[in-house]
Amino acid sequence: MGHLRIRNLGKAYKRYTHKWGRLAEWVGLGPQHQPCWILRDIDLDIAPGESVGVIGVNGAGKSTLLKLIAGTTQPTTGAIERGGRLAALLELGIGFHPEFTGRENVWSSASLAGLDAATIAACMDDIESFADIGDYIDQPVRTYSSGMQVRLAFAVATAVRPDILLVDEALAVGDIFFQQKCFERIRAFRAAGTTLLFVSHAMSTVYALCDRAILLEGGVVKLDAEPRRVIDLYNATIANRLGTGDLEIAEDEAPERPVGSYGRGDVTIERVEVLHQGRPVRTLVGDSELTLRVRVRFHTALQDPHVGFQVRDRRGEALYMTHTHGMGLSIGPVAAGECVEVSYSFAARLMAGDYSLTVGVADGGLPGGHLERSLARIQDAAPFSLTRNIRAAHWDGVCNLDPQCRIERLSIAPAG
Numbered sequence: 001m002g003h004l005r006i007r008n009l010g011k012a013y014k015r016y017t018h019k020w021g022r023l024a025e026w027v028g029l030g031p032q033h034q035p036c037w038i039l040r041d042i043d044l045d046i047a048p049g050e051s052v053g054v055i056g057v058n059g060a061g062k063s064t065l066l067k068l069i070a071g072t073t074q075p076t077t078g079a080i081e082r083g084g085r086l087a088a089l090l091e092l093g094i095g096f097h098p099e100f101t102g103r104e105n106v107w108s109s110a111s112l113a114g115l116d117a118a119t120i121a122a123c124m125d126d127i128e129s130f131a132d133i134g135d136y137i138d139q140p141v142r143t144y145s146s147g148m149q150v151r152l153a154f155a156v157a158t159a160v161r162p163d164i165l166l167v168d169e170a171l172a173v174g175d176i177f178f179q180q181k182c183f184e185r186i187r188a189f190r191a192a193g194t195t196l197l198f199v200s201h202a203m204s205t206v207y208a209l210c211d212r213a214i215l216l217e218g219g220v221v222k223l224d225a226e227p228r229r230v231i232d233l234y235n236a237t238i239a240n241r242l243g244t245g246d247l248e249i250a251e252d253e254a255p256e257r258p259v260g261s262y263g264r265g266d267v268t269i270e271r272v273e274v275l276h277q278g279r280p281v282r283t284l285v286g287d288s289e290l291t292l293r294v295r296v297r298f299h300t301a302l303q304d305p306h307v308g309f310q311v312r313d314r315r316g317e318a319l320y321m322t323h324t325h326g327m328g329l330s331i332g333p334v335a336a337g338e339c340v341e342v343s344y345s346f347a348a349r350l351m352a353g354d355y356s357l358t359v360g361v362a363d364g365g366l367p368g369g370h371l372e373r374s375l376a377r378i379q380d381a382a383p384f385s386l387t388r389n390i391r392a393a394h395w396d397g398v399c400n401l402d403p404q405c406r407i408e409r410l411s412i413a414p415a416g
């Protein structure tokens with residue numbers, strides 16, 4: 001139960017060569033269209049209980065893939081084998097009838113999803129309390145805000161734990177409290193063995209929910225691996241698109257160029273070091289002063305180069321990022337052949353654990369702290385580990401905010 005087996009899956013839409021094409025074809029004048037492939041050659045095996053994030057730029061085919069799995073659109077080629085009951089949170093609320101009340105819509109959506117009358121009746125209280133839309137449950141859905149429709153649709157779709165759950169950015173619609181409630185429910189489903197397929201542009205959500213990720217690019221699977229590698233490649237692809245689009249991006253894991261690193265001939269990041277009190281280190285005590293030293297050689301003259309870094313945790317999630325431009329600093333114009341060393345010093349106020357420093361070089365500072373062109377990046381160029389600082393006050397979380405605390409005992413007001 002809960003497995004998915006996808007073979008040679010493809011989806012093409014008809015693109016007509018002229019505006020009367022559909023009509024001409026209908027009256028028998030022969031084919032007037034060309035297939036426009038949205039997804040091609042998709043082979044995927046998803047094991048029961050796996051949690052898979054589907055990522056990619058707009059138009060990559062993510063929603064189409066989920067719709068094909070949900071069965072709301074039919075494949076042009078290939079086949080999908082689904083094990084068990086599937087619930088899809090794709091276009092939430094789309095199936096609701098505007099003139100019917102919320103309660104009536106709950107009945108019709110839940111029966112369409114395959115639940116019998118006794119189950120729906122038993123779930124109604126839970127659906128009402130999860131959606132939390134008060135008396136609106138007995139008002140026509142046309143009077144609902146879009147957020148209320150999403151609340152009700154989510155509550156119905158997840159009233160009974162499915163074997164497979166498909167979620168397509170649906171959660172981005174609700175307010176923060178509702179999103180948290182939805183995530184809690186999804187986590188509980190995961191823990192109970194539901195297979196999850198999750199489309200999102202929010203990488204932190206993919207890190208939080210998924211143990212595998214798939215990068216779709218132009219309708220094909222570009223990388224299917226652990227989330228960290230896939231997100232690294234995705235982020236590098238985005239940076240490339242924002243820049244000149246001609247960077248060479250590392251897609252394989254190699255010691256000197258981990259996935260998501262990129263560069264061209266303009267610059268070489270020659271050396272990246274983590275130092276403590278002037279000496280290279282790999283392990284240091286939490287809260288200690290740390291210096292990141294980056295040496296960059298420029299092979300072409302640049303007007304406004306910048307160097308930046310990112311701290312990432314062991315899952316690859318970015319905890320902090322800055323660069324010389326963001327800090328209001330300027331390296332100034334550089335000549336071809338020039339070498340520049342940039343050092344950042346900071347207290348590593350982070351939880352004990354493993355981290356890495358990613359470094360990058362760009363050209364052209366823009367307003368708002370943005371950079372014009374990425375030139376080179378080494379993903380996870382310098383790993384380091386922090387041990388617990390036993391001298392620090394006890395704290396828990398991601399970063400040590402090192403708060404100041406003041407206690408004031410106020411006098412008790414006399415009674416009466």
Ligand SMILES: Nc1ncnc2c1ncn2[C@@H]1O[C@H](COP(=O)(O)OP(=O)(O)OP(=O)(O)O)[C@@H](O)[C@H]1O
Pocket residue numbers: 013038056057058059060061062063064065
């Ligand atoms: N019914 C349709 N007819 C023709 N083209 C379609 C149809 N539905 C989707 N497409 C095209 O298929 C491509 C993939 O769309 P899809 O919605 O799957 O992408 P996506 O990766 O989910 O994008 P987004 O991140 O913007 O939601 C797009 O170029 C879209 O224009």
